[in-house]
Amino acid sequence: MSLNIDQIIKKSQEACVLAGVKLTTKRKNVLIVLLSSIRPLSAYEIFERYKDQFNESLPVMSIYRMLDFLIREKFVHKLETANQYIACAHITCDHQHETPQFLICDNCHVVKEVGIKRNIMAKLEQSIQSTGFTLSHQQLELHGICEHCQNKPK
Amino acid sequence: MSLNIDQIIKKSQEACVLAGVKLTTKRKNVLIVLLSSIRPLSAYEIFERYKDQFNESLPVMSIYRMLDFLIREKFVHKLETANQYIACAHITCDHQHETPQFLICDNCHVVKEVGIKRNIMAKLEQSIQSTGFTLSHQQLELHGICEHCQNKPK
DNA sequence: ATATGTTATGTTACAACATAACATTTATAG
DNA sequence: CTATAAATGTTATGTTGTAACATAACATAT
Numbered sequence: 001m002s003l004n005i006d007q008i009i010k011k012s013q014e015a016c017v018l019a020g021v022k023l024t025t026k027r028k029n030v031l032i033v034l035l036s037s038i039r040p041l042s043a044y045e046i047f048e049r050y051k052d053q054f055n056e057s058l059p060v061m062s063i064y065r066m067l068d069f070l071i072r073e074k075f076v077h078k079l080e081t082a083n084q085y086i087a088c089a090h091i092t093c094d095h096q097h098e099t100p101q102f103l104i105c106d107n108c109h110v111v112k113e114v115g116i117k118r119n120i121m122a123k124l125e126q127s128i129q130s131t132g133f134t135l136s137h138q139q140l141e142l143h144g145i146c147e148h149c150q151n152k153p154k
Numbered sequence: 155m156s157l158n159i160d161q162i163i164k165k166s167q168e169a170c171v172l173a174g175v176k177l178t179t180k181r182k183n184v185l186i187v188l189l190s191s192i193r194p195l196s197a198y199e200i201f202e203r204y205k206d207q208f209n210e211s212l213p214v215m216s217i218y219r220m221l222d223f224l225i226r227e228k229f230v231h232k233l234e235t236a237n238q239y240i241a242c243a244h245i246t247c248d249h250q251h252e253t254p255q256f257l258i259c260d261n262c263h264v265v266k267e268v269g270i271k272r273n274i275m276a277k278l279e280q281s282i283q284s285t286g287f288t289l290s291h292q293q294l295e296l297h298g299i300c301e302h303c304q305n306k307p308k
Numbered sequence: 309a310t311a312t313g314t315t316a317t318g319t320t321a322c323a324a325c326a327t328a329a330c331a332t333t334t335a336t337a338g
Numbered sequence: 339c340t341a342t343a344a345a346t347g348t349t350a351t352g353t354t355g356t357a358a359c360a361t362a363a364c365a366t367a368t
């Protein structure tokens with residue numbers, strides 16, 4: 001477990017104490033699996049890696065429940081367009097977050113989490129609210145090709 | 155089949171002739187199923203409704219292939235966040251379309267297809283391109299509560 | 309009219325993603 | 339220490355989607 005991951009876990013522990021919820025060992029380990037991956041993972045991939053990394057086999061059903069918990073506590077995002085899960089890039093930040101926006105490379109499947117500039121999001125919201133619609137779960141998922149894959153010859 | 159659907163099908167037929175592809179009876183019927191629904195439908199729901207509406211049972215596999223065709227020809231959109239399909243709201247329009255944006259009501263599951271204002275989309279793209287990422291399949295899916303459901307008491 | 313190629317559709321089997329329902333274990337408050 | 343709530347395990351099943359291969363329908367050339 002890299003130093004960086006250590007720090008993120010520590011921060012998550014603290015956040016859980018504040019929220020009055022428990023980051024159990026297994027929940028923590030699922031988060032570590034996600035933090036260890038450069039790509040988002042499906043629940044079944046997490047299942048496989050958990051086995052490898054911790055030498056213990058969790059039921060997939062439990063993985064889903066732990067993911068629910070981690071999503072509820074905002075340590076993990078679900079990419080709805082890919083049916084995959086990814087650790088939040090901002091667990092260690094203290095400030096209020098911008099609307100998360102995921103740039104998903106359809107070639108190498110790397111995902112970059114960036115914030116949407118507040119003024120752009122505000123305009124988007126404004127144009128949406130004029131239709132009478134109220135947003136919830138704000139999150140944008142955009143598909144394309146990352147810089148690295150563009151510069152690489154096929 | 156309502157008059158309106160009739161007109162849309164006619165327009166689709168013409169577009170297929172222009173594109174040199176065939177809108178077969180079954181493909182057309184799948185499109186009619188979607189046009190007849192106020193909500194997006196999953197492939198399996200289309201399967202059920204096709205049976206009801208046309209008194210004929212298509213294999214689900216064929217439904218998927220017909221959906222592929224209809225999406226390729228831009229008569230249908232896939233909502234990636236819901237794994238559902240919906241007829242394009244603009245089949246009968248002649249003008250170049252804006253980036254489609256779907257407002258999905260998480261309460262009644264109605265979907266409204268609106269265009270994103272070009273200047274907002276341009277800014278969004280610009281902020282994305284500054285990260286080196288190149289967009290493809292442009293489409294936004296936003297979840298929330300529609301006007302109707304907001305005004306209704308729970 | 310027959311052969312051949314091409315596109316569309318059918319069939320079977322299965323992979324991948326996800327949840328329901330209920331049982332058991334573990335943590336902790338009284 | 340025990341009642342109870344939370345977490346996790348177990349089993350079964352539902353939902354979405356694709357792979358691989360077969361057949362049907364139609365067009366075109368001879």
